[in-house]
Amino acid sequence: MSxxxxxxxxxxxxxxxxxxxxxxxxxxxxxISRAFKEMSSGQTLLVEANDPAFKSDLxxxxxxxxxxxLEFSExxxxxxxxxxxxxxxxxx
Numbered sequence: 001m002s003x004x005x006x007x008x009x010x011x012x013x014x015x016x017x018x019x020x021x022x023x024x025x026x027x028x029x030x031x032i033s034r035a036f037k038e039m040s041s042g043q044t045l046l047v048e049a050n051d052p053a054f055k056s057d058l059x060x061x062x063x064x065x066x067x068x069x070l071e072f073s074e075x076x077x078x079x080x081x082x083x084x085x086x087x088x089x090x091x092x
Contacts, residue, residue, distance in 0.1 A: 014046035014081060015039070021077060025053045029061050032082070036067070041086040044070065050077050058082075 020028035071081040
């Protein structure tokens with residue numbers, strides 16, 4: 001997995017956008033999970049958050065759920081570009 005940790009994520013590549021700024025753990029992950037339930041496999045989601053725990057929470061969630069973290073940009077507002085994985089029998 002190649003993660004850009006310095007630049008900004010290109011918003012044009014995302015199918016959907018989710019603003020999780022000013023939300024604290026676990027709310028950003030809860031909102032991402034809900035958004036993914038409404039998305040098709042292979043679609044991308046751009047998330048912005050400023051919770052200090054966002055990156056570590058997101059990496060753990062991606063590993064657990066099998067989705068892809070395509071890009072991550074750190075800064076005052078963190079940006080993550082995620083891809084929903086193909087379904088594997090149960091809704092993730």
